[in-house]
Amino acid sequence: MNELSESKYVVPVKQVEKSLKLTDQAKAELHSVGMMDDKGKLKLKGVSPKMLKRMKLEAVDCPVLEKEIGFIQCYVCKNFHSRITGQVYCKGDPL
Ligand code: SF4
Numbered sequence: 001m002n003e004l005s006e007s008k009y010v011v012p013v014k015q016v017e018k019s020l021k022l023t024d025q026a027k028a029e030l031h032s033v034g035m036m037d038d039k040g041k042l043k044l045k046g047v048s049p050k051m052l053k054r055m056k057l058e059a060v061d062c063p064v065l066e067k068e069i070g071f072i073q074c075y076v077c078k079n080f081h082s083r084i085t086g087q088v089y090c091k092g093d094p095l
Contacts, residue, residue: 007081008092011060013071019056020070030076042072060088064095 022030030036035044042052058071064079074080074088081089 004081004084004089006091007089009063009088009090011063011074011088011090013058013060013083013086013088016057016059020059020068020073022070022073026073026076033076035076044072044075063090064092 027036027040030042036042044052047055052072055071055075059068060071060074061067062069062074074090075083077090077095079091079093079095081091083089
């Protein structure tokens with residue numbers, strides 16, 4: 001069974017000029033799973049500082065939250081399945 005077929009949405013990743021701020025809730029979640037240190041610095045496993053810098057300037061129009069959010073927040077979202085050729089495969093469950 002192809003897991004991608006479980007994805008409800010395919011959301012294009014777009015470039016933004018200014019990085020979108022993480023919400024306090026997203027920060028708290030990142031912190032609780034050890035992906036952010038006490039200084040608020042992100043530590044994503046397997047993501048190099050260069051990639052992180054690029055990810056900060058990317059965003060998606062989230063179909064679940066119905067608003068534009070930074071790609072980093074999307075990347076750590078429980079609905080995030082994978083990213084293939086600039087598109088996020090999103091499970092689309094209510095958040
Ligand atoms: S993975 Fe999460 S943040 Fe990203 S588009 Fe889907 S619901 Fe929105």
